[in-house]
Amino acid sequence: MEKKEPAKQYDRLAIEKKIQEFWEKEKIFEFSWDGQKPLFSVDTPPPYVSADHLHAGHIMSYAQAEFIVRYKRMRGFAVFYPMGFDDNGLPTERFVEKKYKIDKSRISPSEFVKICLKETALGSQTYKKLWNNLGISVDWSKTYSTISPLAIKISQWSLIDLYKKGALYRKEAPVLWCPLCRTAIAQADLEDQEEKSRINYLNFKSEEGKNLTVATTRPELLSSCVALYANPRDKRYQKLIGAKARVPLFDYEVPIRQSEKVEMTFGTGLMMVCTWGDKEDLEKWQTDKLETRSLIEEDGRLGERGGKWAGLKLNKAREAIIAELREKKLLIKQEPLEHSLNVHERCGTPAEFVLSQQWFIKIADQKKIWLEQGRKINWYPEYKIKEYEMWVNSIKWDWCISRQRYYGVPFPVWYCAKCGKPIFAEVQDLPVNPQESRPSAGKCPYCESAEFIPEKDVLDTWATSSCTPFLLKEMVSEKDARAALYPPTLRPNAFEIIRTWDFYSIVKSYYNFRELPFRDLMISGHGLDEQGRKIAKRLGNYISSDKLVEDYGADTIRYWATGAMLGQSLRFNPLEVKKGKRTTIKLWNVARFLKMNLQDFSLDSEEGKLEAPDIWIIQELNQTIKKVTRAFDAYTYAKARDEMDDFFWSKLADYYLEFVKYRLAGKDETSRRAVLFTLTRVFLAVIKIYAPILPFVTEEIYQTLFCSRDGQKSLHLSRWPEPLPIASSEDISDFKKAIEAVAEIRKHKSEKDLSLAFELENYELKTEVNLEKYGDFLRKVARVKNLSREK
RNA sequence: GGGCUUGUAGCUCAGUUGGUUAGAGCGUCUGCUCGACACGCAGAAGGUCAGCCGUUCGAUUCGGCUCAAGCCCACCA
DSSP states (O other): OOOOOOOSSOOHHHHHHHHHHHHHHTTTTOOOOOSSSOEEEBOOOOOBSOGGGOOHHHHHHHHHHHHHHHHHHHTTOEEEOOEEEBOOSHHHHHHHHHHHTOOGGGSOHHHHHHHHHHHHHHHHHHHHHHHHHHTOOOOTTSEEETTSHHHHHHHHHHHHHHHHTTOEEEEEEEEEEETTTTEEOOGGGEEEEEEEEEEEEEEEEETTSOEEEEEESOGGGGGGEEEEEEOTTOTTTGGGTTSEEEOTTTOOEEEEEEOTTSOTTSTTSEEEEETTSSHHHHHHHHHTTOOOOOOBOTTSBBOGGGGGGTTOBHHHHHHHHHHHHHHTTOEEEEEEEEEEEEEETTTOOBOEEEEEEEEEEOOTTOHHHHHHHHHHSEEESGGGHHHHHHHHHHOOSOEEOEESOSSSOBOOEEEETTTOOEEEOOGGGOSOOGGGOOOTTOSOTTTOOOOEEEOOOEEOHHHHHTTHHHHGGGGOOOHHHHHHTSSOSEEEEEGGGIIIIIHHHHHHHHHHHSSOSOSEEEEEOOEEOTTSOBOOGGGTOOOOHHHHHHHHOHHHHHHHHTTSOTTOOEEOOGGGGHHHHHHHHHHHHHHHHHHHHHTTOOTTSOOOOOOHHHHHHHHHHHHHHHHHHHHHHTTOHHHHHHHHHIIIIIIIIIIIHHHHHHHHHSSOHHHHHHHHHHHHHHHHHHHHHHTTTSHHHHHHHIIIIIHHHHOOSSGGGSOOOOOOOOOOOOOOTTHHHHHHHHHHHHHHHHHTTOOTTSOEEEEEEOSOOOHHHHHHHHHHHHTEEEEEEOO
């Protein structure tokens, strides 16, 4: 690099841009493996296509993982850091529908898919730009898309493998259904939402014609009622158990049954069970083998059984039925009720149960295995495993993976037109789209028929992304590396996808390979606004990530991201960002100082004689290196940053640099050389320990000052610092008294409103310092002519 | 109702394997232009470590309870 006097002010924009281009041009972060180095591979969350929602929280989460990546790279690991884009499935469809205001009934599936693909390409460009600006050291030659042929192939293979192993099955059952998205969904796709509703007391009739009042929040399901339940200990209803009741308005009989689970104090103590209004209904229906009177259609309207209300949407039907009940004096009363509903997390629509044929992966019966596998993973922070365990324990049903949508990974299966049996694609034919091809065998292996019906459903988006641990290695051509890259070392992600991405990955890796999907799991928290609220556009507290990086600079924003311990949420406050900016600039200025003094100096000459401050700073540095290393090893980047700040600001900048200025300006060449030797080595180590957090400014300094001396093309390819050897055996344990003395004199001057440069005529020290040893040093550093000890 | 997390300076957060005066940054205040840095430097003020009870010679730290906040799960008849 050309030798030029650095600009007086740190030009953050220009330098970050320059460094970014340098990394890209020189392919600094490209994966290469010699078969020897230990590998460190990262299974980064493939973000969704819609990049326009990115904010401080995303920056925080990706940066926190990236600190570790940069650290590991410098520790000598061959880092494999690919990036993926999740552009498949429902989230993408929802995004495209909204953005283009598309009514899917008026557009062909292929048209729609085209738009999805276009948006996907746009989205990945946005991400690439942002991550580059932020200094996320991804190997951009290794990117995947979850709708790419490779991803389709892998996730189809995984399914076929699961089918062969008996973990995948198809059945007709009441499944969780989103009436808006018109597809089956899984338990993990549900979210709670508080709802203010009403509980309606309405009259059934007993066989004797007496009123049986039942409380229900969902009168629209009346025509799917299949039983009433009472608690066997409830004296009011004991003699009714086994008898029948007549359903109002629809006038048919249902049995009255008993269950311990019925809360006697809730409502009237009589519970109406429908097929199917909620989980409880489903359970009773299953265990007591109740009649099936399915009602809700796939579009969320009442079906035929709804009588004159058939075809109405559920909420309309509810109002109409309540009106009729009221009119016929069958409605006794209404009470307000607050409860939470299970809604589809993608669209907020209350989930229903709809009877349909779907594909499932067995998970509900193997909770023990999932818990065991979970415990084998290293959780950072450790307590987050509780969230996983709680989720596993709350699983009620197998994982429904078929979606009645068209943008996604197709199911690799046909059904025999004659015998109806599923015929899976051959592994060597993958990827396949059954709608565009036929089974390669040509005929059904069971009945020899040659007619097939292709499966139209696509896979749950998580059924693909849960394959990323074994998809990643497929991007590498070297065979040995492939084998070594599975399972990946680290998975970093935010806590809300523990129950989806992490859990499903554990399931898939277990079924497919009897392996863990990753070794370490880093769970990040959320970025919050200044008041501690979630960041959301509708709250008006949203600042785009592009703007954040642009306004504050990558190093500064990254520094902010160290502010939260792993797993904790972090508020974004523009004022808080200051410290990062100051640190960046301070590093820059120390580099200028060093460069100024190095101009006429060759470091090829000998070391000089180290003096007490030199030994002291090296000792301090060595302690710091150890602490920072330990902290990064434990993924506690916040602690690492604290340690380096403490050394750099309080030891190096505030003290050491002040201690040595007189020696640098002085005539004693031996002393001067000792300073320069110490300073270059110490500062190089400082640059290196800051490199994972502030990669831009440290690289710039490395390039201008250290590149030729340290011998690496980039700081980020250089070796992590080891503690420096100290040749001298001089005991300097009393030097901290000298430091105290300096502080004392500084304080004295400050109290007297004097400049630190002001030379005191006389000063009597309170600090017990060895003046014979450090008197000269103190007189020069603290600027006192006559220095003595207080008597 | 259950689980997890959090509660420390005005604000954002460290910390304490139980031990003299509890730390940082931001903010505030007082000063200071020494050849790295005013995007700076030196200093100061500011805390019943949420509350109560226990264990202990000693508790901010350990245990129990209470209160408050956040997240998740359950409740949805």
